[in-house]
Amino acid sequence: MNALLEVAGLEAGYGQSQVLFDLDLKVGAGETASLLGRNGMGKTTTVRAIMGLSPPFAGTVRFLGERIDGLPPDRVARMGLALVPEGRQIFPNLSVKENLVAFAANRCEAREPWTLDRVYAFFPRLAERAGNFGGRLSGGEQQMLAIGRALMTNPRLLILDEATEGLAPLVREEIWQCLAALRAAGQTTLVIDKYVERLIALCDRHTIIEKGRVVWNGTSAELDADHSVWHRYLGI
Numbered sequence: 001m002n003a004l005l006e007v008a009g010l011e012a013g014y015g016q017s018q019v020l021f022d023l024d025l026k027v028g029a030g031e032t033a034s035l036l037g038r039n040g041m042g043k044t045t046t047v048r049a050i051m052g053l054s055p056p057f058a059g060t061v062r063f064l065g066e067r068i069d070g071l072p073p074d075r076v077a078r079m080g081l082a083l084v085p086e087g088r089q090i091f092p093n094l095s096v097k098e099n100l101v102a103f104a105a106n107r108c109e110a111r112e113p114w115t116l117d118r119v120y121a122f123f124p125r126l127a128e129r130a131g132n133f134g135g136r137l138s139g140g141e142q143q144m145l146a147i148g149r150a151l152m153t154n155p156r157l158l159i160l161d162e163a164t165e166g167l168a169p170l171v172r173e174e175i176w177q178c179l180a181a182l183r184a185a186g187q188t189t190l191v192i193d194k195y196v197e198r199l200i201a202l203c204d205r206h207t208i209i210e211k212g213r214v215v216w217n218g219t220s221a222e223l224d225a226d227h228s229v230w231h232r233y234l235g236i
């Protein structure tokens with residue numbers, strides 16, 4: 001696999017408290033990958049370490065073959081990584097349009113970059129609500145805005161942390177469809193979520209962590225075929 005992101009031997013945590021141990025993770029160019037695990041197992045910490053938000057204690061994070069561990073978050077973002085964080089964190093007092101243009105860039109030098117018009121075509125609901133404050137949107141619209149804002153940076157790698165959390169089933173389905181469309185468009189994506197069946201349908205490969213360590217990784221076909229893994233590590 002031609003790895004776009006390659007995490008090796010990652011150890012990270014908060015202050016004296018170590019959360020991740022010798023964690024390896026790869027995402028190939030053009031792949032959609034998932035990071036799975038029960039609550040509190042270290043998924044968000046992994047993403048924070050990749051993005052430079054929680055500098056690793058040890059290990060390496062390579063992006064396009066270059067070391068990015070230890071770089072500040074803005075440098076990591078400029079390399080072409082974009083995070084849609086847990087809780088969305090859109091700007092409530094900026095309009096939809098202002099949220100979208102705030103960090104616009106063409107990080108991956110795409111021939112057909114994401115622009116305001118393209119994001120509006122992808123999420124017509126955002127076009128309808130262009131002048132509304134972010135804080136006045138529904139949960140699903142806020143999630144679309146968070147994804148649209150990340151796409152406006154034209155990321156080489158899009159990371160979504162619990163993008164469907166707290167959404168009604170129909171709205172959740174809209175987000176899954178949007179992720180499938182991004183995959184079809186060739187977007188490389190790392191998805192953290194808990195809906196295994198939807199992730200199997202969406203993703204190429206999966207990594208499961210427990211107590212900060214990788215306990216399983218494999219393809220969708222392998223995860224689909226072994227429900228004992230779901231039971232053992234995901235409590236399903």
Ligand SMILES: Nc1ncnc2c1ncn2[C@@H]1O[C@H](COP(=O)(O)OP(=O)(O)OP(=O)(O)O)[C@@H](O)[C@H]1O
Pocket residue numbers: 014017019037038039040041042043044045046
């Ligand atoms: N800011 C922090 N300071 C100290 N400990 C933290 C902090 N954030 C998370 N932790 C701890 O790190 C561990 C891993 O948390 P993390 O948020 O990475 O898990 P997660 O797998 O993303 O779970 P969830 O699905 O609940 O978000 C947990 O024990 C958590 O209590």
